[in-house]
Amino acid sequence: FADLKKFHGIEDEKPSSGAAGPQKMSSGLLSITLKCVGASIGEKPPLTKKLPGTTTVGKLKILCDSFFKFKSVKLKLFLQEEGSPLPILLDGEMASLMDLGVGNESTILVDEES
Structure with missing residues (x-):
C-alpha cells in the first residue's frame, strides 16, 4: 500500500489542527461585489460579500x-x-462561481428578468 501511494504521489491526509483550520476556510473565499442594475429594483448600494467559489448561481440568486x-x-x-x-450572463443554476470564471474581487451585476 505504501509503495502504491508513493508511486501515485498520494500524500497522507493529516488532520489540520489549531489555527490552520479557520485560515483555510477564509482563503477559499472569493470577495465579490454585488451591484443592482435592474430598473424596477431601484437604487441599492453595492454589497461586497465573501463567498466560497463552490457557490452555485442558483444559491447566489437566493442570497441576493x-x-x-x-x-x-x-x-x-x-x-x-x-x-x-x-x-x-451567468446562467445554469447548478454551475459554481469558479466553473464560470468568477474570481476574487469580481463584480456581479444583479438584474431582473424581463
Whole structure:
C-alpha cells in the first residue's frame, strides 16, 4: 500500500489542527461585489460579500434575494470583467462561481428578468 501511494504521489491526509483550520476556510473565499442594475429594483448600494467559489448561481440568486430584500423578482446575474465591454450572463443554476470564471474581487451585476 505504501509503495502504491508513493508511486501515485498520494500524500497522507493529516488532520489540520489549531489555527490552520479557520485560515483555510477564509482563503477559499472569493470577495465579490454585488451591484443592482435592474430598473424596477431601484437604487441599492453595492454589497461586497465573501463567498466560497463552490457557490452555485442558483444559491447566489437566493442570497441576493435576502441581501437586497427583493419581492418576487426573477433575477439574472452577470459577471462584469475589467476590460470587457459587455457583462457575461451567468446562467445554469447548478454551475459554481469558479466553473464560470468568477474570481476574487469580481463584480456581479444583479438584474431582473424581463
